[in-house]
Ligand SMILES: Nc1nc2c(ncn2[C@@H]2O[C@H](COP(=O)(O)OP(=O)(O)OP(=O)(O)O)[C@@H](O)[C@H]2O)c(=O)[nH]1
């Protein structure tokens with residue numbers, strides 16, 4: 001697969017600014033359970049048969065887990081792990097597992113993120129980069145927005161020389177249903193600072209990402 005990298009467009013940035021629309025829940029958990037029960041009936045199932053008795057509760061719990069990123073904040077997950085450091089070479093974490101859910105079908109988006117930044121006097125605890133990915137992935141998403149959110153979060157936290165994020169993922173809504181294309185991978189990128197401005201820096205990032213990766 002050919003990977004093309006491009007700086008993000010204005011419309012993509014606008015998409016990010018309009019996304020923090022998570023509302024405080026106005027339904028009870030019992031109502032959510034009841035809704036799943038209704039779904040099961042609509043599917044022609046008997047929610048009172050033994051195997052399904054606890055399913056509505058389990059489904060609600062599973063969905064809450066898969067969207068737990070709504071209840072997390074950058075401040076909390078960071079836990080102060082930003083350090084002053086005289087480093088100015090690229091830091092890359094490759095192959096961060098991503099399990100997200102598409103907002104159109106609430107079906108899994110499964111893939112990997114590759115995240116790099118070039119420090120500007122500050123470095124971040126490495127695990128926190130994976131935690132930032134996790135916080136945004138555990139929401140209802142489109143892959144483009146997920147990619148931008150990770151890039152913008154790191155840009156905001158570290159004010160680095162640049163940030164690069166590439167996500168390669170497969171969407172179960174395109175695999176198990178709909179167009180049914182199991183071999184398809186969607187690749188999205190978000191480039192900030194030097195990664196957007198300097199082709200050589202971007203190329204260095206891509207070479208490091210491609211090394212041993214599953215796409216070429
Ligand atoms: N851009 C983008 N599209 C996505 C993502 N996840 C799912 N989609 C698409 O969202 C679109 C929704 O299209 P609709 O025609 O409203 O829904 P649908 O009838 O279920 O579409 P099909 O999947 O084509 O059957 C589909 O084309 C999906 O492939 C994503 O992360 N990014």
Ligand SMILES: [Zn+2]
Pocket residue numbers: 102103104105106107171173174
């Ligand atoms: Zn979908």
